[in-house]
Amino acid sequence: MSLKEKFERIVGADHVSDGAAERYVYSRDMTENPPRTPQLIVMPSTTEEVQQIVRLANEERVPLVPFATGQSVGGLTIPQVNDAVIVDLKRMNKILDVDEEGMYMVVEPGVTFGHVRKYLDENHPGLRYTYAISSPFTSVIANALLQGLCDLSTRYGAMAEFINGLEAVLPTGEIVRVGSAILGDDNWFGRYPLPDLVGLFTGWQGMTGIVTKMALQLWPKKPFTRHFALFTFGDFMTTDLLKQIVRADLADDAGALSFSVVKGLIGMPAPIEAIEGEPDYGTFLTLSGVTSLVLDEKVRLLERMVNSSKVKEPKNLLIPFEAVARLMSEEAYGWVDFPSDSFKQLTEYDGLTWMGTYIHTKNWGEALFKGRKIVEKYGYELMAFLKPMKGMHFCEFKFIIRFERDDENLKRVRQCNNELLDLALDLKAIPYKTPVWSAKKLHERADPNFIELVRRIRDLLDPHGIMNPGRWGL
Amino acid sequence: MTEARMFVILSNFTNDYKMRNFKSQNVVRGLASGTAEAEANLMLDEPKDFIGFLMAQLINRQLEDPNLESRVKDWKMTVVLATDYYPVTLTFDRGVRFSMGAASDATLIVEMSFGTIIRLVMEETSTIKAFLKGEIKARGMFRHPVAMKRFYGLLNAALKG
Numbered sequence: 001m002s003l004k005e006k007f008e009r010i011v012g013a014d015h016v017s018d019g020a021a022e023r024y025v026y027s028r029d030m031t032e033n034p035p036r037t038p039q040l041i042v043m044p045s046t047t048e049e050v051q052q053i054v055r056l057a058n059e060e061r062v063p064l065v066p067f068a069t070g071q072s073v074g075g076l077t078i079p080q081v082n083d084a085v086i087v088d089l090k091r092m093n094k095i096l097d098v099d100e101e102g103m104y105m106v107v108e109p110g111v112t113f114g115h116v117r118k119y120l121d122e123n124h125p126g127l128r129y130t131y132a133i134s135s136p137f138t139s140v141i142a143n144a145l146l147q148g149l150c151d152l153s154t155r156y157g158a159m160a161e162f163i164n165g166l167e168a169v170l171p172t173g174e175i176v177r178v179g180s181a182i183l184g185d186d187n188w189f190g191r192y193p194l195p196d197l198v199g200l201f202t203g204w205q206g207m208t209g210i211v212t213k214m215a216l217q218l219w220p221k222k223p224f225t226r227h228f229a230l231f232t233f234g235d236f237m238t239t240d241l242l243k244q245i246v247r248a249d250l251a252d253d254a255g256a257l258s259f260s261v262v263k264g265l266i267g268m269p270a271p272i273e274a275i276e277g278e279p280d281y282g283t284f285l286t287l288s289g290v291t292s293l294v295l296d297e298k299v300r301l302l303e304r305m306v307n308s309s310k311v312k313e314p315k316n317l318l319i320p321f322e323a324v325a326r327l328m329s330e331e332a333y334g335w336v337d338f339p340s341d342s343f344k345q346l347t348e349y350d351g352l353t354w355m356g357t358y359i360h361t362k363n364w365g366e367a368l369f370k371g372r373k374i375v376e377k378y379g380y381e382l383m384a385f386l387k388p389m390k391g392m393h394f395c396e397f398k399f400i401i402r403f404e405r406d407d408e409n410l411k412r413v414r415q416c417n418n419e420l421l422d423l424a425l426d427l428k429a430i431p432y433k434t435p436v437w438s439a440k441k442l443h444e445r446a447d448p449n450f451i452e453l454v455r456r457i458r459d460l461l462d463p464h465g466i467m468n469p470g471r472w473g474l
Numbered sequence: 475m476t477e478a479r480m481f482v483i484l485s486n487f488t489n490d491y492k493m494r495n496f497k498s499q500n501v502v503r504g505l506a507s508g509t510a511e512a513e514a515n516l517m518l519d520e521p522k523d524f525i526g527f528l529m530a531q532l533i534n535r536q537l538e539d540p541n542l543e544s545r546v547k548d549w550k551m552t553v554v555l556a557t558d559y560y561p562v563t564l565t566f567d568r569g570v571r572f573s574m575g576a577a578s579d580a581t582l583i584v585e586m587s588f589g590t591i592i593r594l595v596m597e598e599t600s601t602i603k604a605f606l607k608g609e610i611k612a613r614g615m616f617r618h619p620v621a622m623k624r625f626y627g628l629l630n631a632a633l634k635g
């Protein structure tokens with residue numbers, strides 16, 4: 001029996017493909033990372049099917065690549081070895097539970113930001129999840145596993161912090177749970193006090209197993225919320241002001257964007273130039289309170305901080321979102337309310353890439369200042385995204401490049417990202433959603449004992465090396 | 475001209491614009507100058523800068539009103555809107571065209587910060603109040619009162635949607 005037939009016996013003939021079109025689509029993503037064609041794509045619908053797929057792959061020594069929607073912008077689902085089988089998890093798309101009292105949801109890997117938003121709004125209107133600027137069809141589990149960032153990250157940190165526990169099929173085929181649900185269902189309240197084995201799966205880019213369920217924290221919606229746009233000038237002045245605002249615990253979210261991105265949001269067509277005299281950054285701030293009094297007081301403090309910043313830069317401006325909505329249309333509220341649906345401008349061309357990192361707060365301004373010079377040197381639109389993380393304990397910055405995928409651009413984009421990564425590593429930033437080339441550069445500078453430990457854990461969990469081999473430069 | 479006289483001119487014009495029920499759509503269309511199409515279409519082209527783009531969108535909404543569109547078609551003036559970010563020039567000549575920078579032969583130079591623009595949008599102030607408080611300054615208005623009346627009216631309507 002062929003390998004294809006064996007997989008068909010597990011998931012049904014309709015859910016296995018070796019068609020040229022499918023293999024082409026799954027061989028690449030929007031980034032500059034080189035494509036490689038898989039031999040098959042399989043689409044399981046249950047944990048048990050995933051288990052059988054992994055067992056079969058072990059017997060046959062077939063490399064597996066877990067796949068949610070392929071939108072990592074890091075080439076993370078492009079196979080690194082020949083003859084890989086893509087395990088597309090989209091059919092596992094159930095929201096299994098929402099626990100109102102414990103404020104968490106249990107979801108399968110095919111559940112998307114769009115699903116979650118709709119489901120909560122319709123069934124649990126008092127609760128919210130946190131939303132990325134990636135499209136609504138991207139996976140919340142993959143996003144959490146990749147330690148991504150969303151619109152509550154300014155307050156609570158990277159998405160892996162939201163994980164209460166998970167269920168996974170190990171590379172050797174066992175189904176395990178980590179977190180408080182080891183005592184059974186309806187008990188996914190958290191990860192402690194236990195050895196914190198969630199870390200065996202987050203940041204591993206699918207090398208340690210296939211996560212089939214995850215419990216993720218939800219948050220009560222605050223009854224009083226206001227949004228502002230803050231226009232600022234200068235990299236250091238912008239980051240200094242944001243640090244002040246976030247340290248004072250005023251903002252639930254502070255997503256700062258190069259002004260070119262703001263211009264894209266108001267409808268300016270590509271390519272967008274940064275014009276002398278325009279603000280450098282537009283930051284969307286969300287403030288909330290349990291009473292209007294609390295909210296008003298936060299707003300007052302925010303206004304005071306922005307006014308004080310005007311001593312150095314009189315043109316800094318805090319704009320109530322009501323004004324933005326009047327200037328644009330009510331749709332502008334979508335930028336802050338459900339960002340996942342608002343950044344279509346990023347997919348203007350067939351190419352999209354970024355060099356993104358988490359960085360020490362003290363190095364944030366410098367990273368922007370020097371990073372923008374690199375992007376300008378290569379002649380790309382200035383599209384920095386920055387976010388203060390976890391109450392200002394650390395920061396995020398990334399430079400996004402949207403581009404047309406011709407040979408010249410692919411080469412130039414690689415060089416630009418390379419230079420940006422060198423800058424980031426010089427500033428001891430840790431790149432996220434790392435493509436292989438980027439992980440290898442990190443290895444060169446990182447404590448070798450750490451890399452060795454990572455290798456040993458991977459080998460221990462995956463003795464036959466079937467899970468996403470070659471990923472993260474291992 | 476006295477401030478009181480100015481006030482009358484501006485408020486008449488403002489009211490004139492306020493009464494219109496303009497559609498609000500975010501459409502920016504190209505100016506088809508010098509063609510038959512230009513006669514029927516005064517829409518602006520797409521500036522590359524923020525203030526120009528924003529103002530173009532806002533004014534375009536107003537120009538969807540055919541009465542206003544036909545009147546603006548006859549305007550011939552150059553207005554510099556000097557914001558604290560940078561100046562933009564609006565050239566009215568069988569249509570409206572935006573360019574970055576300040577034209578040296580401007581009929582009017584209107585100075586206001588972007589913050590004042592926002593306060594006008596929020597209706598925290600009005601063009602008249604802002605003018606009287608010095609938040610809006612205009613040069614050329616005594617020599618070209620009609621041009622100023624027209625521009626203030628258009629601006630006021632545009633910012634209020």
Ligand SMILES: Cc1cc2nc3c(=O)[nH]c(=O)nc-3n(C[C@H](O)[C@H](O)[C@H](O)COP(=O)(O)OP(=O)(O)OC[C@H]3O[C@@H](n4cnc5c(N)ncnc54)[C@H](O)[C@@H]3O)c2cc1C
Pocket residue numbers: 065066067068069070071072073076077089109132133134135138139140141142143144145146147148149150204205206207209210211212343346347468
């Ligand atoms: C325009 C745009 C904007 C974006 N903005 C953001 C943003 O604001 N914040 C942010 O964090 N991200 C952002 N992203 C990145 C991305 O959308 C998210 O990280 C996303 O949720 C993960 O992508 P995905 O769901 O397509 O996963 P995939 O790309 O399919 O998978 C990502 C990695 O996880 C592994 N994997 C997937 N599922 C599993 C599983 N169940 N078990 C084990 N391993 C698994 C895969 O093998 C791969 O290594 C953006 C992307 C785009 C295109």
